[in-house]
Amino acid sequence: MAITLSGDQAIPGPPLSSRLTPAQVWGIILLAPYLLVFLAFVVYPVCYGLWLARAPSNYVALYNDPIFARAAINTLIFLVIGINIKMLIALFLSGFFAQQRPWIRWLSVIFILPWAVPSIPTILSVRFMLNPEWGVINHLIFSFTGDDGPNWLNDPTVALSMAIGVHIWKSLPFWTLILITGRLAIPHDLFEAAEVDGASWWQKFRYITWPSMQTLYVTCTLLSMIWTLGDFNSVYLLTGGGPADLTHVLATLGIRYLRLDQLSLAMASIVCAMPFVLPLVYFMMKRLSR
């Protein structure tokens, strides 16, 4: 039990209960509800899931499933390309929103909407916009060029790019907000001094903004990677994993196996992501618990 950590275990003493102060007893009681939730809904499921996925045959089956390989590649594309684009835009926009203008303040209030509203209606709205026959985008293409627009969600590459776009639409506001906080923390006199020295905006960014925001930026990117791995909605609601199961990512693939009643495969596909996730988690925990 964790309680023994505080006592000196080598020396036999009075029973535990009398060694704890009343405040500590209350501390344990108040902590208990979370510990129960943690044991029942994190520890038990994870252990049970790992036990279900233990047979090596699961991994052979995954290896032989072309959908799994495709999903792994798609996940990597999502992480490497999608997140870097998103974070660079967020970095750029944080500079834009840090400008003091009434209209920019208003825009920032609107800008947060994609993050605040639920994904399902908005992503379905995008899905309809991309509909080849009735969608507004192809209507506009037709009225300007007289040609039919592409079938956006029928080509896996295009469909995956659209899913990345949806993911960016949804999560860009949050990261921009965080980066604005970081930017506003930079002492203003640094910029004033640079101004006096006649520095260009690029020099100001290169020598003042970036060095002060670098750590925050890297942390945000890593955190965003972990969360993006868990982003089920962007892909599922836009493409449903299609066409022909070619746009799955690991998050939707696990659920797909689950729906097909192949729980051990679902768990195994998640276990496969662990060598990638755990170092990220370890790094994040080290950074946050400093």
Added chain:
Amino acid sequence: MKLPSLRDVATEARLLLIGIPVFLWTMIPIYHMFLFAISPKEDAFSGKLWPDHPTLHNFEIVFKQQHYFLRDFYVQFWNSTLIAASVGALTLVIATAAAFSISRLKVPGGRAVLNLALFTYFIPAAFLAVPMYRTMGNYGLLNNHWSLILAMVTIASPYAIWVLKQASDKLPVELDEAAVMDGATTLQIFRLVYVPLMMPSLVAIGTYAVLLAWNEYLYAFLLLSNDREITLPVALGNFLAADDSPWELLMTTGFIYALPPAAVYYAFRRYMVGGLTAGAVKS
């Protein structure tokens, strides 16, 4: 009045050059949803940017449950509300107690619990969903609102504890000491000193948990399936199952469903932005 210099005009123009695309990018999917909601069926499918005959007819159909897909609209709306409120309340209770215990009472092992919570915070949500689904089956909770409530509390608590612990650490320790001198018991300190001082953070965390639960799709879709037990987002997802989905009604329902979180967010924005972003990433 001073005329703006050429340089100011150029700066403003450059900012607008960024601002206008940002505005369009943000609003188009939301506007498109709204457009569907106020369009008669024919207009919605014609790709017009504004309907010839805007109407509130779709809202009427939804509110009167006049469509096969909307039979249980009020029940599902109520389910969403009840689940979100329960998740908010339970998360607040569990996380406030834990944060008080770790930060103020310095309970032995508190640090370890905080790290465990942080670890949960970093498990990608869709990954935990797979074993959680099976576990809820083992507990016999599938199709029961408790499964979704407990799942969302599990997901919301780690972040809540983390943010509340950060905020508690900032409260001066002398407050507790003074209360002890006056003969206050631990529970009295919790109730009369700690909770009132933590109010702004508690509002932020409560809002966060409510919005998280209200907006959740994946867990709701896995854990609940009965038409009268499901929440609104699952019902919206089920619209898609049909070949001739009534898109204008889907978008109308979606619009109605998106209004409460937007309103809650704007009502508590002051608390949310400070409270939540501070905890998300420590710079």
